[in-house]
Amino acid sequence: MTTATPFRPSGRHHVVIIGGGFGGLFAAKKFAGADVDVTIIDRTNHHLFQPLLYQVATGVLSSGEIAPTIRQILRKQKNARVIKAEVRDVNVDDKIITADLGGKDVVLQYDSLIVAAGASQSYFGNDHFAEFAPGMKSIDDALELRARITGAFERAEITDDPAEKARQLTFVIVGAGPTGVELAGQLAEMAHRTLRNEFRTTDTEQTRILLVDGGPQVLPPFGKKLGRKAQKTLEKLGVEVVTDSLVTNVDRDGVTWKNMKTDEETTVAAYCKIWSAGVAASPLGKHIADQIDGVEADRAGRVPVNKDLSVGDHKEIFIIGDMMSLDKLPGLAQVAIQGGEHVASLIRAEVEDGVTDRPDFKYFDKGTMAIVSRFNAVVKLDKAEISGPIGWFMWLAVHLMFMVGFRNRFVAAYSWGLNTLSANRWHLVATRQQLHARNALRKLRTLEDEQNIRSIEVRDNLKFGDGRDTRAVSD
Numbered sequence: 148m149t150t151a152t153p154f155r156p157s158g159r160h161h162v163v164i165i166g167g168g169f170g171g172l173f174a175a176k177k178f179a180g181a182d183v184d185v186t187i188i189d190r191t192n193h194h195l196f197q198p199l200l201y202q203v204a205t206g207v208l209s210s211g212e213i214a215p216t217i218r219q220i221l222r223k224q225k226n227a228r229v230i231k232a233e234v235r236d237v238n239v240d241d242k243i244i245t246a247d248l249g250g251k252d253v254v255l256q257y258d259s260l261i262v263a264a265g266a267s268q269s270y271f272g273n274d275h276f277a278e279f280a281p282g283m284k285s286i287d288d289a290l291e292l293r294a295r296i297t298g299a300f301e302r303a304e305i306t307d308d309p310a311e312k313a314r315q316l317t318f319v320i321v322g323a324g325p326t327g328v329e330l331a332g333q334l335a336e337m338a339h340r341t342l343r344n345e346f347r348t349t350d351t352e353q354t355r356i357l358l359v360d361g362g363p364q365v366l367p368p369f370g371k372k373l374g375r376k377a378q379k380t381l382e383k384l385g386v387e388v389v390t391d392s393l394v395t396n397v398d399r400d401g402v403t404w405k406n407m408k409t410d411e412e413t414t415v416a417a418y419c420k421i422w423s424a425g426v427a428a429s430p431l432g433k434h435i436a437d438q439i440d441g442v443e444a445d446r447a448g449r450v451p452v453n454k455d456l457s458v459g460d461h462k463e464i465f466i467i468g469d470m471m472s473l474d475k476l477p478g479l480a481q482v483a484i485q486g487g488e489h490v491a492s493l494i495r496a497e498v499e500d501g502v503t504d505r506p507d508f509k510y511f512d513k514g515t516m517a518i519v520s521r522f523n524a525v526v527k528l529d530k531a532e533i534s535g536p537i538g539w540f541m542w543l544a545v546h547l548m549f550m551v552g553f554r555n556r557f558v559a560a561y562s563w564g565l566n567t568l569s570a571n572r573w574h575l576v577a578t579r580q581q582l583h584a585r586n587a588l589r590k591l592r593t594l595e596d597e598q599n600i601r602s603i604e605v606r607d608n609l610k611f612g613d614g615r616d617t618r619a620v621s622d
């Protein structure tokens with residue numbers, strides 16, 4: 148229930164955008180100079196370039212290089228304001244959204260709503276795996292993974308027990324999509340190149356990296372040929388690729404999977420486990436769909452949208468990017484970017500020029516790419532399939548083009564140049580907070596639930612869908 152007076156900046160048409168990721172940010176930018184007020188609201192203060200998270204996790208880039216603040220990006224766009232708060236409620240009938248900033252309600256009235264809250268990791272109903280196998284969706288995740296990866300080598304260095312050393316030096320990545328493949332390649336280069344001379348009692352060349360997937364090949368969206376090429380490159384780097392195998396357990400000690408063809412179960416002892424399989428759309432989508440007749444979110448939480456990306460008979464609500472379901476479009480940055488720009492142009496035309504005919508959204512496929520190792524990437528551009536160094540240069544150009552901010556592009560290009568020429572990585576700093584904070588907060592929340600209290604730290608960490616938490620907060 149909403150108690151505060153809903154905010155609107157002026158009498159102009161007010162566009163509220165939930166999410167400052169690819170869809171939300173590009174929509175906001177498209178409103179530059181428009182005769183509307185734009186409020187972009189995100190639970191973090193930054194726009195995250197998710198495709199490069201694995202480079203933060205493996206020490207190639209620092210977090211700031213892939214996550215400029217949304218305020219900084221939009222500082223010159225006078226009709227745009229930024230609010231850092233987590234949206235907890237959308238009241239579709241009253242056109243009001245309620246968000247939470249550290250226990251304080253933020254209530255906004257909208258004329259048009261663009262929902263671009265993205266997706267989170269899905270453990271396919273095995274959420275307890277998350278304690279031992281973090282996913283990679285946020286800066287926090289990447290920093291935690293970095294601390295786990297470097298921590299594994301540190302732990303290996305101080306043990307005399309060969310079995311324990313082997314466990315510490317075994318890394319299991321679940322999910323052989325682009326993120327899993329890119330991480331596996333980076334981990335192999337880190338173990339065999341970067342860290343080779345840095346330890347005294349540990350031979351980092353003995354590191355085992357296993358990439359496990361339920362499907363028959365790595366990189367399924369790239370097709371069989373590129374999948375095979377990527378697998379060969381990974382195997383040359385020493386990565387063990389395990390296909391047709393479903394993970395059945397993840398615990399403190401390791402990972403168990405079952406081969407779908409032979410039913411054989413394998414358990415591998417590993418300290419560092421990484422989850423890169425499966426995504427679920429933000430629960431905001433289902434929350435909105437549940438209020439609109441005839442609209443139902445699918446099993447992954449995606450909401451079916453009309454051809455113009457609006458939802459049901461609510462022509463003022465648009466759902467874009469990873470949260471929308473339309474023509475089986477994949478969860479890719481370009482789908483979100485083009486969706487955001489389409490919706491913003493459409494709203495502008497209606498508000499400024501009174502246009503009433505809405506064009507359908509048409510996705511232009513600019514291709515997909517994944518880096519496998521130094522000088523080696525796979526690229527699928529319509530029917531063209533490119534791999535090796537040419538793919539790598541294309542990957543480089545595209546990622547530099549889409550990074551936000553000149554400085555970030557410059558620093559990333561410099562880091563990639565150095566990383567190609569030298570074995571060193573300059574961003575391997577890891578702290579105890581990075582390693583423990585996520586699980587510590589989760590445990591604190593369980594304790595607080597038992598005692599029916601709520602502290603600011605835990606409330607901040609609440610996920611949408613857990614319900615609005617109205618217990619007293621110690622601020």
Ligand SMILES: Cc1cc2nc3c(=O)[nH]c(=O)nc-3n(C[C@H](O)[C@H](O)[C@H](O)COP(=O)(O)OP(=O)(O)OC[C@H]3O[C@@H](n4cnc5c(N)ncnc54)[C@H](O)[C@@H]3O)c2cc1C
Pocket residue numbers: 165166167168169170171188189190191193194195197198199200201232233234235263264265266283284325326429431467468469470478479480481483516517611
């Ligand atoms: C590790 C990784 C690698 C990837 N690699 C590639 C790649 O190589 N190529 C490619 O095309 N795509 C890649 N993707 C997918 C791509 O990043 C997504 O498709 C794209 O980010 C979707 O954009 P979006 O705007 O829908 O959501 P996002 O970019 O995820 O943005 C969602 C935003 O909403 C905010 N938010 C969420 N919930 C709330 C709430 N309740 N209140 C307020 N704010 C909220 C989040 O903080 C976030 O800023 C990758 C994704 C990941 C995770």
